[in-house]
Every structure is written in C-alpha cells, then in structure tokens.
Amino acid sequence: MESENTKKLQIAIFASHTGTNMQAIIDACRRGDLNGDVCAVISNNSNSQALEKARTSGVRAYHLSNKTHPEEDELDEAIYKVLTESGTNIVVLAGYMKKIGPKVLKHYKGRILNIHPSLLPKYGGKGMYGSNVHRAVIDAGEKITGVTIHLVEEEYDTGKIIRQCEIEVLESDTIDTLSKRVLEKENSFYVETLKLISENEIKLQ
Numbered sequence: 001m002e003s004e005n006t007k008k009l010q011i012a013i014f015a016s017h018t019g020t021n022m023q024a025i026i027d028a029c030r031r032g033d034l035n036g037d038v039c040a041v042i043s044n045n046s047n048s049q050a051l052e053k054a055r056t057s058g059v060r061a062y063h064l065s066n067k068t069h070p071e072e073d074e075l076d077e078a079i080y081k082v083l084t085e086s087g088t089n090i091v092v093l094a095g096y097m098k099k100i101g102p103k104v105l106k107h108y109k110g111r112i113l114n115i116h117p118s119l120l121p122k123y124g125g126k127g128m129y130g131s132n133v134h135r136a137v138i139d140a141g142e143k144i145t146g147v148t149i150h151l152v153e154e155e156y157d158t159g160k161i162i163r164q165c166e167i168e169v170l171e172s173d174t175i176d177t178l179s180k181r182v183l184e185k186e187n188s189f190y191v192e193t194l195k196l197i198s199e200n201e202i203k204l205q
C-alpha cells in the first residue's frame with residue numbers, strides 16, 4: 001500500500017559474483033516483506049552466479065562490462081539506459097567490483113547504496129574486499145567487526161554511512177567462519193535497511 005510514509009522501491013542490483021545479498025532482496029520483495037521490486041540486475045561478469053540466480057528468479061538481468069562496451073562512457077551510458085528504462089529509483093550494489101560511471105553517479109546521487117563487510121572507515125578502501133577484509137580484522141586482533149551500508153561516491157567505501165551493525169569476532173574464528181557469519185548478517189541487514197528506507201524511517205538525502 002502506497003502512502004505518504006511508504007515508497008515502493010524500484011531496485012536495480014549490481015553484483016559481480018555470488019549474489020547472496022541480491023537473492024535475499026529478490027526473495028524479500030517476492031514474499032512482500034519489502035515494499036519493492038527488483039527491476040534489473042546488472043553484472044560485469046557474464047559467468048557470475050548472480051546473473052544466473054537473477055535469471056532463474058525471473059528478474060531481468062544484464063551483462064554490461066568493458067567486454068560489451070570497451071569505451072568507459074559507452075558503458076556508463078548503457079547502464080544508465082537500463083536504469084532509466086526499468087524505472088529504477090534506487091541502486092543497490094551487492095559485491096559489485098567495478099566503479100560506477102559519472103553519468104550514473106550524477107543522476108542517482110544519494111540513491112546508490114553499497115554494503116561492506118566491516119565497520120567502516122575501518123578496513124575499507126582499495127584492496128579491502130572479500131577475505132582480505134576478514135583476514136585484516138583477525139590479524140589486528142579485533143574483538144568486534146560488522147557490516148556497513150553507505151552511500152556511493154567516486155572513491156571506494158567513502159560515502160555517508162547509512163547504517164552499521166556490530167558482529168562479535170570469536171577467539172575460534174577463522175577467515176572462513178567469520179566471512180560466513182558476516183555474510184549471513186549482511187543478507188538480512190540489507191533487506192531491513194531497504195525496508196526502513198521504503199518506510200521513510202531512513203532518509204537518504
């Protein structure tokens with residue numbers, strides 16, 4: 001039901017690899033837990049599980065990369081076209097390993113989210129992805145790590161923080177056990193955060 005305080009999200013998800021966050025968001029929309037539709041999935045990786053899962057779920061999925069569009073500005077334009085034609089009103093990055101082009105950044109400013117598996121600004125920036133993040137957290141002897149959802153700007157992991165949650169690092173944790181626990185939390189935390197945005201409990205701009 002649409003009212004002054006709720007907004008149906010038309011979500012485009014960008015994903016490069018496994019797509020567990022993407023799947024959690026698709027499922028939440030389908031179950032009616034989230035007032036939204038996933039109107040497009042874009043991946044730079046033609047072999048990604050994310051694209052396969054999106055297609056299996058009946059979501060429009062696009063491989064757009066420097067293989068399909070060798071010129072940066074053409075790629076930016078092609079992505080922008082998918083977003084506008086699908087009626088996207090929020091862009092959700094979920095394990096997307098490429099930078100966003102200037103046209104998409106400009107037109108969707110304040111409406112592009114990313115999830116990062118640490119408590120930013122700690123363990124963010126170039127090279128801090130996947131198991132590198134959890135290795136650095138364990139090597140530093142951190143007792144607490146977490147998940148951050150933030151707005152996307154030109155640089156990696158620097159935009160305004162929208163929401164964070166803490167996760168305990170256990171004495172017994174290995175990179176694998178910690179990665180798995182953090183990823184499970186990410187899946188529900190992304191859905192909850194989008195729900196709060198759709199209910200206007202979180203204002204992006």
Ligand code: GRF
Nearest residue numbers: 018019020021095115116117
């Ligand atoms: C997540 O850990 C996310 O924080 C990071 O990339 C991973 C994506 O996982 N940016 P998935 O593709 O959603 O399973």
